[in-house]
Amino acid sequence: MTLEQFLLMRHEIILVIISVIILVSLLFFGKENKLKIIPVVIFLFSVNTILGFLPIETGSLFGGMYRTNEMILLFKNILNIGVLIVMVQSAGWLVRNKEHFEYTGEYFFIIICSLIGMDYMISAGDFLMLFIGLELATIPIAALVAADTLKTKSSEAGVKLILSAALSSGILLFGISILYGVTGSVYLDSVSTAFQNNNLSVLAFIFIFTGIAFKISIVPFHLWTADVYEGAPVNITSYLSVISKASSVFILIILLFTVFQSIAVQWDSVVIFTSVLTMTIGNLFAIRQQNLKRYLAFSSIAQAGFIMLGIVGGSALGFSSVIYFLLIYIFSNLGAFGVVAVISNATGKENIDDYNGLYKTNPNLSLVMMLSLFSLAGIPPVAGFFGKFFLFTSVAVQGNYFLLFIAVLNATISLYYYLLIVKAMFINENENPIEKIHSDGYSKAGMVICVIGILLLGFAGSLFDYINSLSFGLK
Amino acid sequence: MDILTLLLVIPLLTVIAILLSRNNNQVRISAAVGTGVQFIQTINLIFAYLSERNSGNIDEMVFTKSVLWFKTFNIYYSVGVDGISVAMIALTGIVTFAGVLASWKVINLQKEFFISLIVLSTGVFGFFISLDLFTIFLFFELAVIPMYLLIGIWGSGKKEYSAMKLTLMLMGASALLLVGILGLYSNSAATAGGPLTFNLLEIAKLNLPIEVQRIFFPMVFIGFGVLGALFPFHTWSPDGHSSAPTAVSMLHAGVLMKMGGYGCLRVAMYLMPEAANEMGWIFIILTSISIVYGAFGAIVQKDLKYINAYSSVSHCGLVLFAILMMNTTAINGSVIQMISHGLMTALFFALIGMIYERTHTRDIRFMGGLMKVMPFLAVCYMIAGFASLGLPGLSGFVAEMTIFVGAFMHTDTFHRVVTIVACSSIVITAVYILRVVGTILLGPVTDEKFNSITDAEWHEKAVTVMLIVAIAGIGLAPFWLSDIITQSLGAIILKLNPL
Numbered sequence: 001m002t003l004e005q006f007l008l009m010r011h012e013i014i015l016v017i018i019s020v021i022i023l024v025s026l027l028f029f030g031k032e033n034k035l036k037i038i039p040v041v042i043f044l045f046s047v048n049t050i051l052g053f054l055p056i057e058t059g060s061l062f063g064g065m066y067r068t069n070e071m072i073l074l075f076k077n078i079l080n081i082g083v084l085i086v087m088v089q090s091a092g093w094l095v096r097n098k099e100h101f102e103y104t105g106e107y108f109f110i111i112i113c114s115l116i117g118m119d120y121m122i123s124a125g126d127f128l129m130l131f132i133g134l135e136l137a138t139i140p141i142a143a144l145v146a147a148d149t150l151k152t153k154s155s156e157a158g159v160k161l162i163l164s165a166a167l168s169s170g171i172l173l174f175g176i177s178i179l180y181g182v183t184g185s186v187y188l189d190s191v192s193t194a195f196q197n198n199n200l201s202v203l204a205f206i207f208i209f210t211g212i213a214f215k216i217s218i219v220p221f222h223l224w225t226a227d228v229y230e231g232a233p234v235n236i237t238s239y240l241s242v243i244s245k246a247s248s249v250f251i252l253i254i255l256l257f258t259v260f261q262s263i264a265v266q267w268d269s270v271v272i273f274t275s276v277l278t279m280t281i282g283n284l285f286a287i288r289q290q291n292l293k294r295y296l297a298f299s300s301i302a303q304a305g306f307i308m309l310g311i312v313g314g315s316a317l318g319f320s321s322v323i324y325f326l327l328i329y330i331f332s333n334l335g336a337f338g339v340v341a342v343i344s345n346a347t348g349k350e351n352i353d354d355y356n357g358l359y360k361t362n363p364n365l366s367l368v369m370m371l372s373l374f375s376l377a378g379i380p381p382v383a384g385f386f387g388k389f390f391l392f393t394s395v396a397v398q399g400n401y402f403l404l405f406i407a408v409l410n411a412t413i414s415l416y417y418y419l420l421i422v423k424a425m426f427i428n429e430n431e432n433p434i435e436k437i438h439s440d441g442y443s444k445a446g447m448v449i450c451v452i453g454i455l456l457l458g459f460a461g462s463l464f465d466y467i468n469s470l471s472f473g474l475k
Numbered sequence: 476m477d478i479l480t481l482l483l484v485i486p487l488l489t490v491i492a493i494l495l496s497r498n499n500n501q502v503r504i505s506a507a508v509g510t511g512v513q514f515i516q517t518i519n520l521i522f523a524y525l526s527e528r529n530s531g532n533i534d535e536m537v538f539t540k541s542v543l544w545f546k547t548f549n550i551y552y553s554v555g556v557d558g559i560s561v562a563m564i565a566l567t568g569i570v571t572f573a574g575v576l577a578s579w580k581v582i583n584l585q586k587e588f589f590i591s592l593i594v595l596s597t598g599v600f601g602f603f604i605s606l607d608l609f610t611i612f613l614f615f616e617l618a619v620i621p622m623y624l625l626i627g628i629w630g631s632g633k634k635e636y637s638a639m640k641l642t643l644m645l646m647g648a649s650a651l652l653l654v655g656i657l658g659l660y661s662n663s664a665a666t667a668g669g670p671l672t673f674n675l676l677e678i679a680k681l682n683l684p685i686e687v688q689r690i691f692f693p694m695v696f697i698g699f700g701v702l703g704a705l706f707p708f709h710t711w712s713p714d715g716h717s718s719a720p721t722a723v724s725m726l727h728a729g730v731l732m733k734m735g736g737y738g739c740l741r742v743a744m745y746l747m748p749e750a751a752n753e754m755g756w757i758f759i760i761l762t763s764i765s766i767v768y769g770a771f772g773a774i775v776q777k778d779l780k781y782i783n784a785y786s787s788v789s790h791c792g793l794v795l796f797a798i799l800m801m802n803t804t805a806i807n808g809s810v811i812q813m814i815s816h817g818l819m820t821a822l823f824f825a826l827i828g829m830i831y832e833r834t835h836t837r838d839i840r841f842m843g844g845l846m847k848v849m850p851f852l853a854v855c856y857m858i859a860g861f862a863s864l865g866l867p868g869l870s871g872f873v874a875e876m877t878i879f880v881g882a883f884m885h886t887d888t889f890h891r892v893v894t895i896v897a898c899s900s901i902v903i904t905a906v907y908i909l910r911v912v913g914t915i916l917l918g919p920v921t922d923e924k925f926n927s928i929t930d931a932e933w934h935e936k937a938v939t940v941m942l943i944v945a946i947a948g949i950g951l952a953p954f955w956l957s958d959i960i961t962q963s964l965g966a967i968i969l970k971l972n973p974l
Contacts, residue, residue: 416643423639468547
């Protein structure tokens with residue numbers, strides 16, 4: 001292996017270097033100065049994010065276990081941006097919570113570990129690498145979910161996440177082993193050539209789909225979501241709902257479009273069915289929620305249902321729409337979670353009723369929240385509108401108007417509960433609203449990035465065309 | 476920069492000016508200047524349009540401009556106008572300007588109010604200049620969403636309920652519309668497997684198969700029809716209008732509801748003429764119900780805003796009714812009716828707002844003899860009323876006359892019957908208008924406290940005079956407007972009635 005080949009793994013190598021730097025520097029900073037590590041980490045990670053945009057050769061390593069191409073590179077960059085925002089937002093929490101949570105460096109280390117796992121997962125050329133990446137992505141996060149040492153719910157959430165993750169991994173592994181039995185290989189390429197359309201293969205598909213569906217929290221595999229999201233620290237919740245979900249969607253699409261292509265007829269109906277179910281259940285449950293984290297949990301389940309729309313029919317257009325939607329979704333959802341995090345950290349209030357009259361005292365936070373919610377709901381002119389419109393278009397061009405109709409109906413239902421928050425912030429009267437919050441620089445920076453993304457991404461027509469030019473290469 | 480994009484840029488600059496303003500006075504002055512400039516620009520557009528036509532340009536749309544936006548989906552930012560849209564744009568210009576002047580009084584969160592109002596008007600302007608179904612849909616939603624905040628924050632009465640009801644019904648309608656638009660898009664390939672397009676004019680060139688039209692015509696028509704208060708989807712309108720603050724009622728009844736009629740004509744009927752011919756009768760029946768039901772609804776209401784909201788249902792029903800008659804005269808009448816009703820209802824809502832500020836009630840049972848204490852506003856109210864019941868010399872007469880003449884050109888029994896039914900609304904309109912005028916304006920002053928009421932201030936006079944001049948202008952010289960409209964109807968009529 002030459003150095004150039006080795007550098008195909010540049011993304012992961014830099015991340016490993018950063019994580020080692022963090023571990024080593026922990027020795028030097030000591031417990032008193034633990035907060036000083038935050039700017040260092042954020043600086044390093046920003047550099048990594050920028051470096052990620054350097055072009056890379058298409059190629060594979062380790063006999064095909066690891067592969068990379070422009071689409072994968074683009075997706076890794078999207079994840080990098082998302083993680084950067086999460087880190088910046090987390091910094092606010094870490095600073096405020098420095099009395100109770102002393103593992104500042106470790107916190108970033110764990111997030112980066114999980115990101116390395118995701119990068120390996122989406123670069124995976126065989127099922128073993130995929131499985132290891134998936135585990136590396138999930139297990140560290142369980143530790144962070146339980147990080148809020150002041151709340152029992154947090155440890156409960158950690159246990160719930162690790163148990164459901166273990167179960168889903170088991171199911172996934174079972175599916176992989178059946179697939180190995182059928183095709184005699186674990187390499188994605190050779191599996192897809194040797195794949196035959198028989199009952200056992202369909203069974204393997206069902207298990208693998210289920211295993212990944214747990215991570216994306218597709219109904220009926222969503223039951224862990226609300227509890228874990230509620231218990232975890234808000235920034236970790238946003239990490240779970242955005243980064244972890246996005247990477248699992250990506251790998252699901254890769255598997256469906258390449259390995260399981262020959263049973264497209266079978267998986268198409270599964271995807272349609274779960275998509276409708278996920279949208280509807282997510283929306284209907286979101287209406288009834290009072291706690292904002294649970295509310296955003298169900299909202300993100302409903303969004304997963306919309307994402308599944310792009311997979312239906314297995315078209316390249318749908319695939320590009322999904323990537324574009326995910327990119328916008330990262331900004332919108334992190335914007336909403338950012339506001340919830342700031343308010344929750346400062347006052348401990350997480351209920352919708354607490355937000356009554358928020359605009360009077362905290363106009364900027366309310367505006368960020370409103371823009372993010374409008375983007376999630378798909379209201380023009382913010383970016384979410386474009387993302388959703390293109391997902392719907394990719395369904396429409398296949399002539400599946402019934403599914404389209406259900407989807408737009410769900411979009412209208414979702415508008416109702418998104419408007420409930422807007423109503424609370426802008427319209428409802430409140431005797432003693434949440435007092436003026438002076439958010440720290442990190443949280444502000446995080447929100448500014450999100451707002452810029454939300455406002456501008458929709459108008460970037462060439463960005464979508466770029467994504468689309470790559471996704472034809474995948475098929 | 477081309478003349479049409481300028482219509483989007485001016486509001487944007489106005490919003491920025493409002494954001495930078497430091498106090499309430501600066502806010503309202505920037506809003507008034509911005510919308511005033513916009514109004515002048517729309518008048519300028521009319522003259523530019525006329526001189527373009529006089530110089531021999533016979534394209535269907537003029538001032539066209541296309542900029543590629545999303546190559547993958549063939550989405551363009553594509554604008555252009557014909558006579559109908561020019562007239563609608565001018566209407567929007569005058570109503571927005573009048574709306575800003577009508578909300579001159581300092582209110583809570585003034586900055587946010589004017590920003591939302593101007594964003595709303597931007598949506599409407601964008602809608603009327605768009606030629607691409609994607610941007611039509613985008614601007615449609617952009618115009619609807621600020622309504623929620625405008626009614627919810629600055630409204631009165633059961634504002635939260637009304638705001639949510641209005642937004643959800645209109646967004647539900649836009650969901651139907653979205654399915655319709657995407658359906659049109661996915662069937663828009665000129666040759667099998669060719670590129671798909673959102674462009675209105677290009678889709679109009681193909682003849683969509685009748686099976687496709689049958690599915691999507693009702694969706695698009697109802698989608699726009701909800702905004703045009705089509706029975707039985709009109710229920711958002713009375714609640715919404717009565718809870719909204721004055722300027723919002725003016726814009727909503729005056730302009731937004733017209734987007735419904737315009738969309739039905741430009742998208743539903745123009746792109747799917749065969750289905751329109753086939754299914755038109757269903758919607759003719761529904762609109763006839765709208766017309767008569769709205770008028771009867773107005774008779775029994777006690778609240779001035781409810782009366783006017785039901786009256787809007789009736790008049791907007793007439794717009795859709797006339798469109799479905801599918802001949803030049805009727806559709807010409809329908810566009811005049813849109814303009815006329817837009818002006819008239821804006822005047823009505825502005826006056827109701829002014830009366831309410833003085834009497835602190837909108838219930839007609841508690842008002843009386845207002846003519847004695849505020850003669851100027853009372854006379855304006857009477858003029859608006861007369862325009863509404865179709866007094867010759869004012870715009871309402873021209874519009875209704877043209878519509879009914881056009882509708883009566885159909886010789887079959889069905890069309891005759893519905894026309895006669897719709898005609899009966901003229902009588903009912905007279906009943907409720909004259910009842911209101913008689914009760915609240917004439918007679919002795921019923922309440923002691925009314926004696927201290929003062930008459931209109933300068934900005935209120937400006938609003939009413941401006942709108943009355945426009946109403947009387949159309950009433951006295953209708954040929955000017957109707958010429959602009961008629962010469963643009965050729966393409967649509969040809970599609971609806973192929974030779």
